[in-house]
Amino acid sequence: MTETSPQIQASPPPQGEPLQETVPLTAEHLLINRRPEPTGGWRRLVWQVSGGRITPAESTAELERRTLIAQAQTPVASGHHRIAVMSLKGGVGKTTTTVALGNTLASLRGDRVIAIDANPDRGTLGLKVKSETAATIRTMLAEAPHIMRYADARAFTSQSPARLEVLASDSDPAVSEAFDADDYRTVAGLIERYYSICITDCGTGLLHGAMGATLELADQIVLVSLVAVDGASSAAATLDWLTAHGHSDLVRNAIVVLNAVEPKSDVDVGLLERHFAARCRSVIRVPYDPHLKEGAEVDLVRLRPTTRGAYLRLAAAAGQAFGQRQDRSR
Numbered sequence: 001m002t003e004t005s006p007q008i009q010a011s012p013p014p015q016g017e018p019l020q021e022t023v024p025l026t027a028e029h030l031l032i033n034r035r036p037e038p039t040g041g042w043r044r045l046v047w048q049v050s051g052g053r054i055t056p057a058e059s060t061a062e063l064e065r066r067t068l069i070a071q072a073q074t075p076v077a078s079g080h081h082r083i084a085v086m087s088l089k090g091g092v093g094k095t096t097t098t099v100a101l102g103n104t105l106a107s108l109r110g111d112r113v114i115a116i117d118a119n120p121d122r123g124t125l126g127l128k129v130k131s132e133t134a135a136t137i138r139t140m141l142a143e144a145p146h147i148m149r150y151a152d153a154r155a156f157t158s159q160s161p162a163r164l165e166v167l168a169s170d171s172d173p174a175v176s177e178a179f180d181a182d183d184y185r186t187v188a189g190l191i192e193r194y195y196s197i198c199i200t201d202c203g204t205g206l207l208h209g210a211m212g213a214t215l216e217l218a219d220q221i222v223l224v225s226l227v228a229v230d231g232a233s234s235a236a237a238t239l240d241w242l243t244a245h246g247h248s249d250l251v252r253n254a255i256v257v258l259n260a261v262e263p264k265s266d267v268d269v270g271l272l273e274r275h276f277a278a279r280c281r282s283v284i285r286v287p288y289d290p291h292l293k294e295g296a297e298v299d300l301v302r303l304r305p306t307t308r309g310a311y312l313r314l315a316a317a318a319g320q321a322f323g324q325r326q327d328r329s330r
Contacts, residue, residue: 036055036058036066037052037055038055038056039062042056043055043056043058043059065309065312067316068312068313068315068316069108069312069316071315071316071317071319071320072104072105072108072109072312072315072316072318072319073108073109073319074319074320074322074323075322075323076111076196076197076322077322077323077324077325078219078324078325079192079196080191080192080195080196080197080198081196081197081198081219081220081321081322082188082197082198082200082217082218082219082220083101083197083198083199083200083218083219083220083221083222083318084200084202084214084215084218084220084221084222085097085098085101085199085200085201085202085221085222085224086202086214086221086222086223086224086238087202087204087223087224087225087234087235087238088204088205088206088234088235088237088238088241089204089225089226089230089231089234089235090204091226091261092224092225092226092231092259092261093224093226093257093259093261093286093292094201094202094204094224095123095124095125095128095201096128096259096292096295096298097222097224097257097259097286097314098115098125098128098199098200098201099115099125099128099129099160099164099166099298100292100298100300100303100311100314101199101222101311101314101315101318102114102115102160102162102164102166102199103160103162103164103298103300103311104162104300104308104311104312104314104315105164105197105199105315105318105319106160106162106163106164106165107162107163107164107300108315109196109197111195111196111197112150112165112194112195112196112197113163113164113165113195113196113197113198113199114157114164114165114166114167114191114195114197114198114199115164115165115166115167115198115199115200115201116137116166116167116187116191116198116199116200116201117137117166117167117168117169117201118137118169118179118184118200118201118202118203118210118211118214119169119179119201119202119203119204123168123169123170123201123203125166125168125169125201126158126166126168126169127295127296127297128166128296128297128298129158129159129160129164129166129297129298130158130160130297131158131168132157132158132159133155133156133157133158135155135156135157135168136156136167136168136169136170137156137167137168137169137179137183137187138169138170138179139156140153140156140167140187140190141183141186141187143156144186144187144190147190149194150194153190153191153193153194160297160298161299162300165195167187167191179209179210180209180210181209181210181212181213182213183209183210184210184213184214184217185213185217188213188217197322200214200218202214206238206241215242215247215250218250219321219324220250220253220254220255220318220321221242221250221251221253221254221255222254222255222256222257222314222318223235223238223239223254223255223256223257223280224256224257224259225256225257225258225259225272225276226258226259226260226261227258227259227260227261227265227267227269227272228265228267229267232267232272232275235256235276236275236276239251239254239276239279239280251279251280252279252280252281253280253281253321254279254280254281254282255280255281255282255283255284255314255317255318256276256280256282256283256284257283257284257286257314258272258273258276258283258284258285258286259286260285260286260287260288261288261292261293262288263288269285273285281317281320282317282320284310284313284314284317285310286307286310286311286314287304287306287307287310289303289304289307291303291304291307292307
């Protein structure tokens with residue numbers, strides 16, 4: 001008769017006593033000195049002098065940056081997420097915000113991010129990246145029945161160094177055609193097949209043909225305002241209009257970008273921030289940056305650190321909504 005080894009069983013905790021918290025058996029907890037390599041400052045100097053053996057604890061700013069990056073990298077629970085970037089007033093940096101947000105998200109994520117120009121007039125989104133094709137959103141519409149895979153869609157886009165793809169509109173208003181709600185729905189349906197995140201650069205009006213479909217399909221909006229009296233008034237009026245026309249959910253979940261296009265201003269930015277924070281989910285201040293003032297291609301590397309930080313906060317704020325499962329039947 002063979003003897004079997006006794007089974008070792010963990011004794012349950014005495015009745016009434018709480019379970020003790022266990023440490024997760026992950027590399028971050030079990031391996032010594034697995035802190036990320038410092039990117040700069042005295043922490044990196046210590047790390048280099050010690051040959052990588054000593055990694056000082058991260059500062060509060062670095063921990064915050066890691067948190068923001070994690071939020072921007074939130075997986076898209078519904079498979080596809082639509083962000084509409086809008087403003088009632090022109091010249092506020094709406095298109096620049098679209099590309100900067102898209103570049104930031106694309107540089108941090110592993111999935112596909114695209115920005116599309118839904119401006120019914122001459123859109124400038126295509127000027128913000130180096131052009132790789134003469135194709136436009138109108139060309140994609142014409143070829144829609146033949147787009148069967150990602151490579152087919154990619155033929156109509158240009159890609160930035162940060163991996164953001166851009167679907168431009170016609171740059172010549174003399175040859176451009178009206179872009180209506182049905183057109184936008186068709187393009188949005190194509191984009192949804194191949195991209196996780198679509199950022200729409202809207203026109204400046206609220207009543208043009210494509211805007212109705214843009215708002216109907218949007219999962220969240222980014223409202224861009226100048227740090228100026230007239231810009232703030234226009235942004236507030238936009239929120240009022242959206243609320244009055246059945247888009248109160250978008251208003252509550254909106255992100256307001258307070259865009260400084262001049263080095264100095266006498267406007268009380270704190271007061272503006274408090275006003276919009278009371279109405280919307282998040283408010284992001286974007287400081288003046290000479291690179292953005294050029295009005296050319298948006299290169300994250302050429303931005304000042306404070307400006308890159310502002311767009312990271314914008315990407316993180318947008319990412320906080322990615323984990324929500326949206327109704328894709330719209």
